[in-house]
Amino acid sequence: MRIRARKSKLPPPNEFKETSMRIALLIATLATTLAAAPASANALCSVGDRAQVSWKGQWYPAKVTKVNEDQTKCFIRYDGYGSEWDEWVGSDRIKVSGRAMPGFQVGDSVQVKWKGEWYPASVISTKPDMWKIHYDGYAESWDEWVERDRIRHR
Template sequence: MKNKVLFGAIFMATWVGTLIPGALAASPCSVGQKAEVLWKEKWYPATVLKVNNNDNCYITYEGYDSSWNEWVGAERFRASFEVGDAVRILWKRKWYKGQVLEVSNDLYKITYDGYDSSWDEWVEPSRVSR
């Protein structure tokens, strides 16, 4: 009996562990979103034109003609936010609504909706989404 209970507990922990990362993942892009795309070790400003079912982003580079448009995956895509943008912030495995207060050196100072300024913090781009 103990072995069955132990096996069941291990199975459930493993099964739940495979679900949690997917539940926390946000789509890397949305249509109309401003972003930066990595191309030959440099980040270029871009705008998302389409999103497919695999969460790939079809982008256009700012200042370049449409012949440079391309599909990019999350590994080459990073969101770009400006002061005042409404965002979602990942904190302790849960997404909270908030707003960008400042942008500096690839970090965002954010405030959480409904919380006082003592909760404001600087976060890396991986914790911020649309």
């Protein structure tokens, strides 16, 4: 009985080297592209942005000096105030100037601040910078119009 040698299905060594080089080049190109990508379009703010910040029901001009890692909070300095007033603020308290803020549409599930607590609700109507909401599990008599500082996505 004679055993026949099987032909190898593997490519010659030079093709391995060429394929490995192509993969390495592709990975390097992808890494460079991702590193150069701009901050997320959904970022709440960027360092240097001018903004209006809500504090105790009033809006004050401020400048963004830092952004947290997941880009959901902005560290701000109020115009005309010292660093002791600097603070981190989230989307419920900041309006970045010259930038379209994420809005809400009819049917969106949201949370609404009422007397210091966040409650689940749905958007039932909109107008510029205001949203009419219906609190989940409550009668229509509780429906109300709210501004940006009292509404956030769930």
